[in-house]
Amino acid sequence: MEKKFTLDRIDLKILAVLQQDGRISCQKLSEQVNLTPRPCLERVRRLEKAGIIKGYTAIVDMPQPQHAIVILAEVALADHVMSQQAFTRELQNTPEVLDSWLVSGNFDFLVRIGCRDMNQYRELAERWLSSSSFKINRILTTTELQVIKRQRPALPEADG
Template identity: 45%
Template sequence: MTRQTADQLDRIDLNILRILQEDGRLSNVELSRRVNLSPTPCLERVRRLERDGYIQGYAARLDPERLGRSLMAFIEVRLDRTSPDVFKIFADAIAPMDEIQECHMVAGGFDYLIKVRVADMAAYRAFLGDKLSSIPGVAQTHTYMVMEEVKSTAAIPVPVR
């Protein structure tokens, strides 16, 4: 099966993606009005975009301060060796950690870049010492504390046709 790309979508599909990315709670009736379709064909397109994997899900953006997760940090993680078994051990160990919002394997001077959100410095220290540093294979970490969040978005640029 070949993976579909945005090149295979028409203007209406792209508009649906753009609009739903801005407001995933929009009713089908309102969405169909905005893309100039009747509700039934609009809903069929949305379901196809979901089925084909263009739309991976819907979520609410929450306020981290109100939920006691106001401290954000980025952590560089270097492993003691780069082998498939160490990568798997690391990935399996971090998967259940609620503090980690994102984890990316990267090329360069370290192996992973992790974004974490915790309550405060004490919670960060506990996370680093009790969880992250105790994973077998973790050789070194470098932390960058976020002082101000200038831009935060999950939006993907959608081509305009």
């Protein structure tokens, strides 16, 4: 029988610090979570092995935008049963798709798309609307003007 992995308050503290600074030294991390370096490193390795820490990344603020326009598209499928898997694959394989979510409500997907210009988005939308692999009922778009806030996923509360 597989043992359920639980996070205590120290694990959550470690994760919160690493989310803010994934390059922090083990010494500084251990000081921030009130552990000695060796047990702290062992916890980090255990979290990595358990797949809770999936990797480390850099937050990059490019001097010039990589995408001249970013569009948020709400996509409603015409045929949910036949189209959902095919459209999911399309989203995963389309380089212009920056982020995507399966959502509930009036639309099936929320998609964040980065394009060099409106013509590139128009060509992408036409390709999606004319696809024989999936059927789209409608696409409602909004253009992103400015990033106001980006937040990392919140960590759960510690048990006990």
